[in-house]
Amino acid sequence: IGYDADDPHAEGEVGKVGVSITSLKDMMTCFNGIPLGKVSTSMTINSTASTLLSLYIATGESQGVKSGQLRGTTQNDILKEYIARNTYIYPPRPSMRLIGDMIEYCSKKVPQWYPVSISGYHMREAGCNAIQEVAFTLANAIEYIQTCIDRGLKIDKFAPRLSFFFCCTSEFLEEIAKFRVARRIYAKILKERFHARDPKSLQLKFHVQTSGESLTAQQPDNNIVRVAIQSMAAVLGGCQSLHTNSKDEALALPTEAAVKIALRTQQVVGHESGITKTADPMAGSYYVEYLTDTIEDEVNKYLKKIDKMGGSLAGIERGFFQSEIRQNAYRLKQEIDRGERIIVGVNKFTDTTEQKQEIMKIDSSIQDKQMRNLRELRNTRDNKKAENALSKMKSASEKDENLIPYILESVRSYATLGEISNTFREVFGIYQPKETF
Structure with missing residues (x-):
């Protein structure tokens, strides 16, 4: 910060x-x-993303690499910081100016760079549900896009270099449907609302990280199973890249051994499961299609409500997103405390003989x-x-x-x-x- x-x-x-x-x-x-x-x-950097990108460009110059040759991503999603993660510095409107400056500069000088990765992950980890994650992320995307258009940028000039970042929990089928909904609604928004013509502008390119919030300090070996389930849901949902969390991340930064297990989990899913051989393999499943349609309807209701407020910035200033997430997080905690939502090793199937875990220092x-x-x-x-x-x-x-x-x-x-x-x-x-x- x-x-x-x-x-x-x-x-x-x-x-x-x-x-x-x-x-x-x-x-x-x-x-x-x-x-x-x-x-x-x-680079996972937000409030100081403009400085880090500048440092990266200058480092490239020291190597004789021109800015047009640089490839990469800065997370740079400041709206979700005000909503959930809280590593902001400046008020929302000057922060949006810096993001607009970056998107505009990259579209002209660093065309292979993704200047912003619009993130639902942190909001989901803070306590929102799958519907809210998609709705709030897409609402933020609309705010960024409109900011760029208001600056005079053409939609097809910058939209192909927007990327997204979502969470994946252990709600296996719901998560698959969630990703399908995000792609479907985003394409409609870009085509019908912003009149994008380049097919690349309609593509929701997204990274997924398995849910850190779902990992438990109790019986951490169980987290290996959780991460495997979540990574399969992410792949079946169509992610372009994936980060698998390590089993000990509820305790500290991961050890090298735990990181290797997380990496091998991803490699087994990628090379042995066969689920990467076709796009959208769950299409046509009665239940997945039902979930997709249901989630889409609920997401659209949220988007209409946020539009009526004046968009994401107005919603943040009113505390709308923050309140919605906190209420849902409180409800989830109550369900766990009452035993209505089972967390293996925490409120059921507990073990009083657990061994002390090695942690990273x-x-x-x-x-x-x-x-x-x-x-x-x-x-x-x-x-x-x-x-x-x-x-x-x-x-x-x-x-x-x-x-x-x-x-x-x-x-x-x-x-x-x-x-x-x-x-x-x-x-x-x-x-x-x-x-x-």
Whole structure:
């Protein structure tokens, strides 16, 4: 959320949930020996996505790779942050401006990049149901698309580079139907509402991650089975890429052994099950078709309701999404507590003789090392050049200019992630959410 490793807000957090990237020097170190013109890189980053993309572009430049050759994805879905995940910095409207800037810049300068991956995953993990996951994700997609159109972009210029990210729980048949509904409704929205003509614009390209929320700290070996079920549902539902969670993720970051089991699960499904040999293999199943039609009807009801509010931004500002998710999460918790929803090893088939699990521990010296690197960077860079670049960026942010070129100039001058984020904080402010239930 835009803090350097030596910021007091980052104390104890550096390296805990990802690679610590503070400056261009860090990004170049991270990709040292990896030719960026030959790989595709996915970055789970949101509030600071514009800075991370700029760091990646500048790293490519250091390797002699032009921005047009770069391939990859930035998650960059800030709307779901306000709804569920909460790693936002600025208020919604300036944040949407940054996303619009990225989509516009990528459509012209980084055409092989997916600038936003519109995510239902985090909302599902926060407690919403399958219907809400699809409805809220597509509502957010509509908001992003409309933002780009309002900036003068043509739908077929940027829509083919939009991607999606969904969750998959153990509700096997419902999950398969959910993915079918998402594709069906999205194609209709793009064709009928936004008048897209390029067939690629109508394609809902989505990544799936198995449900972390469904994994239990009790009897963690059971999680291997859960992940296998979920990964099969994702494949049968038509995902383009898949992440299988590790069995120990309810306890800590996964161990190498647990990660290997998760990888082998995906490989067995992909190479031994035969379910990847045809598209939409569950089509025609009476129950799956019934679920698909039922979920579609309910999703459309939500979309109409959100449209009447004025779209996702208005819904977020009213607390609509947050309230819907919290109410559903509370209902699910009550069902588990009452034993109406069985969680094996938690409220039924429990085991009091469980053995202690080996868990991953992060080396606390990582933060000290990063802080030393930052001190060295600030002592060796051209500080005047960095200050000038940040000043230009601040001035542009107070006007109506695309900010990506200014962020690029700042990272090339070795301005840090925190310095860039703090500059925007001065102009845009910090988001303060309203209480909802």
